[in-house]
Amino acid sequence: MFSNPFLLAAGRDPFVELPQLEGVKQFVNNWSPPEFSLPFIVLLFIVLLLTYKKWTKPVIALTLLVVFVVVYFGAMLVDYNYYEILKKADNVPITIMLLGCGIFLWTAFRQAARNDVRLEAGKPLVDEERDDKVLVWPDLVYTELICLVLASAVLVIWAVVLPAPLESPANPAGPPNPSKAPWYFLGLQEMLVYFDPWMAGVILPVMIITGLIAMPYFDTNPKGNGYYTFRERPFAISVWLFGFLILWVVLIVFGVFLRGPNWNFFGPFAYWDANMQVPLTNVMMSDYFWNPKDLLGFGWSYALPKNPFIREISGIVFTAAWVFILPPLLARTVMRKMCMQLGTFRFYVMAFHLVIMAMLPLKMALRWLLTLKYFIYLPEYNLNL
């Protein structure tokens, strides 16, 4: 039994009561918090990278797309909370972004897979065999004209059908709950949950920008230049896609769809209860260092030292080791070959950005596992990490 999607837009009560789905919804809700879902998403990401020659086959990819669309939009028919999230005019770009990311990922990996198979067999690339030269006029200009007309039409229809929400005047005494940034900044807002504002609001965004600027300079691999391939540059593509898909797109989706009142995490089928009680107590690394007996049940127990720098010695040592010892360690062990290829300076610029980027998932995991708040906690000097 299916409901007409247009009835949804008309505001009727189209929802299908399916009691047998309640268990599934509960399961999804329980597993959607990032501490459970993100490892699975990372696992899925790794599987996608490893099996890119299989899932990019058109039949499989189309099946995956159909399944995704059916589940993603079909769930709107059976759950009101999920329907409320997805139909919100603000959230439509997220749906477009998800579909867009999928389609572009498939396009790139499909061609990479075809090229890689040919490279392994010693055959020329697809582009080299095929004469794909086209004329600017009429081929390119016509295509651009059609795209222009279509894009304009889509934007006009979008603006008419889903007008921008007009909310009440800003009131500093009563900010909206939850208060959300524009959707494209919600990855940043999600990072701010785990870091000091200076770190997540200033240093990490600057590192993202400097990393993007520096990337062409420390990527000396001439392969993959002008054609799609994954086999010839697995590290570059994997790291880039991890940073973009996991640490940006997925965090945006979490921030838009799953962060509810008081910035609590809600499953996609959960009601946004503003009074939901979430027990959370965050502790500093220094608490674990000086007092593991109380927190972990073993070891020693000391009072926190008075001097803040001695108190935070564990976090300071850890951070210094992470930033200054880990890159040379990588250069001498697992990334030895890469360090020789890139040269010392390029390698350390790259490795510096890499370890800072890796700090985000590390901090998230420690927050979930140990409720760790900060490595370094020096509120006396407004210095926290």
Added chain:
Amino acid sequence: MAETHEEVVKVWIAPGCIVCDACETDCPDVFEVQEETCIIRPDAHSEDFTKPLTPSIKVAAEGCPVDVIKFETVQVDGPEPWAGQEEEAATTAGAGLTAGPAVTIPQGPPDPKWASLLTAAQISHRGRSDLPAERTATVPVEAVAEALPLNAPPDASAAAMVGSGYVRPGTSVAERIRVQGEGVTRREVSVLGGVSVVVLAAWGALGGVFATCLGALQSFMVPKVTKEPPSIFRAGRVTDYPEVGVYMQYKGSQGVWLARLAEGKLVAISTTCTHLGCIPNWLPGDQKFKCPCHGSGFDAKGMNFEGPAPRPLERHKIYFSGEFVVVDKSKKYRQELGQWSSPESFIEV
């Protein structure tokens, strides 16, 4: 033989003056050294003026290092009128007599040599309709200038040129120079006057514009907007806060929670989250402040116990004024700096 003497009737300066001041020192009544040249004073163009000054003019002509001072003399009957008055000068002048140039003024029809030269030379007539139309130069102007008898007085050269059609007869050169000198002065005065009026008006207008801009700037400095409410406000009486808990009545208007703590203190807590400045909500069920932006949580005392907030909520100065509770928001007390123990940060209740 009747006694005669020479008297200077005309004096002029040939080209080549080096502006050395010697002539003005010898005869300041006639010569005037200017910045780039030396001129004959306008008064000295008259015969009556120069005659009595004959000795000093001769001295000046003698003393001129480049010999460009020329003069013309006439023989006058009678003894020298200045004899005895300036003996020394007279003696010197007498010694220079033979060197004194004597040029005859050409009279009558123009010298044919001159006329042909001038006809051949290209002379710029600057659009003057009374001069012949453009002609082809067969002799450069410099040749004419060279051919001019430099020793001849200016009006003699002019007279030579009159018949050639290039110089209109009439005013003598001396007269023209005099008129020109005065004219320049008059023109300068009038031009200066006109220019100065325009310049003054322009500067005045510019000054006006600057003054207007400064005035506008002034109103930027002192904007006509409602001032912030005073940082000190009266928060009722202690009896308004009878039980332990957080009181919201000044959250919207003042950005302050009044909180009565279990430890017997009344404190004023700032509503600004120490993470990124949002305004948290008080959740009575959880007994905590919870920020809607990034989920920072603070307990009833303002201690940050969950989420990313790096510091506890700040407290404001609170004190009694009579029976009223007064909060001063300009003073802040931070726990991590050990300021919450300050007696100004709470009221014992």
